[in-house]
Amino acid sequence: MKITQVDAIPFAIPYRKPLRFASGEVHAAEHVLVRVHTDDGVVGVAEAPPRPFTYGETQAGIVAVIDSLFAPQVTGLSLLEREVAHARMARTVGNPTAKSAVDMAMWDALGRSLDVSVTELLGGYTDRMRVSHMLGFDEPAAMVAEAEKMRDTCGITTFKVKVGRRPVSLDTAVVRALREGLGDAVELYVDGNRGWTAAESARAMKEMADLDLLFAEELCPADDVLGRRWLVQQLDVPFIADESAVTPADVTREILGGSATAVSIKTARTGFTRSQRTHHLAEGLGLEVVMGNQIDGQIGTLGTVAFGAAHALTSHRAGELSNFLDMSDDLLTEPLTISDGELAVRPGAGLGAEIDPDKLRHYRQDR
Ligand code: MUC
Ligand code: MG
The missing domain is CATH 3.30.390.10 (Enolase-like, N-terminal domain)
Structure with a gap:
C-alpha cells in the first residue's frame, strides 16, 4: 500500500x-x-x-x-x-x-x-442521500421551470437558490415564484455567496419571512464581523457558514463569534480526512450540517455522497449532489443517476469511480 x-x-x-x-x-x-x-x-x-x-x-x-x-x-x-x-x-x-x-x-x-467502499471505511451509516439542487441566477420563470424539471425528472424536492444580486427584490421575487410555483412540499434555502451587505441581507430575509426557508447561507461577508453577527442574531433560520469556514478553526471562529449557526461540509475543499474533523466538531457543537457542492463533476460528487452517507449527521439533510447534471459529459464509464430524489453511493471498492x-x-x- x-x-x-x-x-x-x-x-x-x-x-x-x-x-x-x-x-x-x-x-x-x-x-x-x-x-x-x-x-x-x-x-x-x-x-x-x-x-x-x-x-x-x-x-x-x-x-x-x-x-x-x-x-x-x-x-x-x-x-x-x-x-x-x-x-x-x-x-x-x-x-x-x-x-x-x-x-x-x-x-x-x-x-x-x-x-471496501469509502463510505464503509468512514462510518457506513447509509448508502444514499437525498439530493438538493442548486439554482443559479436567471429570470424567475426560468428558475421555476428548472426546479420543476428537476422535480419531475429526478424527484428532487430540495432547492438551494442563489441570491446576492442588487436590488434584493431580483432574488426575493425568484424565491417567491419558486414557493408559489412548487408549493409547500418543497424545501427552499438561499445562498448569497457574500453578495449582499448585512443590511441588504436583513431586508431580503424580512421580505421572504413568509416563504418558509430552511436555511440562509453566506449572505454577506464574514469579514463584516459586526454586521454579520447582527444579521445572524435576528434570523429565525440557521445561517450556514460555507466559504467562510473551510477549516475547523474557521468553523469555531464563526460559530463562537455568533456569525453562523450551521456549517457546509465540502469534500472538494476538506477531502475526507479534514471533513471528518469538521463533522466531529459540528457534532460536538450541535450544529446542522449540509453536504455542499463545489460545482463538482461526477467524481467529486461520488466523494461528497460517500462522505455524506457515512454518518447520521451528514446524511440528515439533502446533500448538494446535482451540479454535474449541468455538464455536457463526464469522465466516468457509468454516469451517475439521481432517481426518486436520491443519489446512491456506488457499490464496490473505494469510491466506485471507473474512468x-x-x-x-x-x-x-x-x-
Ligand atoms: C456554493 O455553495 O456556494 C459557488 C461558489 C462556491 O464556492 O461554491 C459554489 C456553491
Ligand atoms: Mg455556498
Missing part, C-alpha cells in the same frame, strides 16, 4: 449552460483529475475543481502544486499514513482543493486495496 506516483491531469468539459452566482460563474468544468498509484498496482482517483473566486486556486496552479510539492511529499508513504501526508502538505498554505484531491485519492486507493480512458483522452488538456 505504498504510494509510488501521483498524477495531476487537467481536463475541461463544457457546461450545457453556465452556472451564475454572486461570487462568480462557471462555463466549463476545467478540473484536475488526481490519481494516486501504489506498489500493488492500485490506482485511487479524485477530482479537484479550481475555484479562484472562492479559494484563489487555478487549474494550472493545482497541477503545479501537486507536481512540484505534494506528489514528492506523499510518494513513498503508506496509504495508512494520511496524517503524515497532511502534515507534509500543510507546510504549504492554502491550496485546499489540491490537498483534498490527494487525500480523497488516497482514501479511494485504500478502499480499493481493502476491497473511461477514451473520455479522459478526449478531455485532458495536457497532451
Whole structure:
C-alpha cells in the first residue's frame, strides 16, 4: 500500500449552460483529475475543481502544486499514513482543493486495496442521500421551470437558490415564484455567496419571512464581523457558514463569534480526512450540517455522497449532489443517476469511480 506516483491531469468539459452566482460563474468544468498509484498496482482517483473566486486556486496552479510539492511529499508513504501526508502538505498554505484531491485519492486507493467502499471505511451509516439542487441566477420563470424539471425528472424536492444580486427584490421575487410555483412540499434555502451587505441581507430575509426557508447561507461577508453577527442574531433560520469556514478553526471562529449557526461540509475543499474533523466538531457543537457542492463533476460528487452517507449527521439533510447534471459529459464509464430524489453511493471498492480512458483522452488538456 505504498504510494509510488501521483498524477495531476487537467481536463475541461463544457457546461450545457453556465452556472451564475454572486461570487462568480462557471462555463466549463476545467478540473484536475488526481490519481494516486501504489506498489500493488492500485490506482485511487479524485477530482479537484479550481475555484479562484472562492479559494484563489487555478487549474494550472493545482497541477503545479501537486507536481512540484505534494506528489514528492506523499510518494513513498503508506496509504495508512494520511496524517503524515497532511502534515507534509500543510507546510504549504492554502491550496485546499489540491490537498483534498490527494487525500480523497488516497482514501479511494485504500478502499480499493481493502476491497471496501469509502463510505464503509468512514462510518457506513447509509448508502444514499437525498439530493438538493442548486439554482443559479436567471429570470424567475426560468428558475421555476428548472426546479420543476428537476422535480419531475429526478424527484428532487430540495432547492438551494442563489441570491446576492442588487436590488434584493431580483432574488426575493425568484424565491417567491419558486414557493408559489412548487408549493409547500418543497424545501427552499438561499445562498448569497457574500453578495449582499448585512443590511441588504436583513431586508431580503424580512421580505421572504413568509416563504418558509430552511436555511440562509453566506449572505454577506464574514469579514463584516459586526454586521454579520447582527444579521445572524435576528434570523429565525440557521445561517450556514460555507466559504467562510473551510477549516475547523474557521468553523469555531464563526460559530463562537455568533456569525453562523450551521456549517457546509465540502469534500472538494476538506477531502475526507479534514471533513471528518469538521463533522466531529459540528457534532460536538450541535450544529446542522449540509453536504455542499463545489460545482463538482461526477467524481467529486461520488466523494461528497460517500462522505455524506457515512454518518447520521451528514446524511440528515439533502446533500448538494446535482451540479454535474449541468455538464455536457463526464469522465466516468457509468454516469451517475439521481432517481426518486436520491443519489446512491456506488457499490464496490473505494469510491466506485471507473474512468473511461477514451473520455479522459478526449478531455485532458495536457497532451
Ligand atoms: C456554493 O455553495 O456556494 C459557488 C461558489 C462556491 O464556492 O461554491 C459554489 C456553491
Ligand atoms: Mg455556498
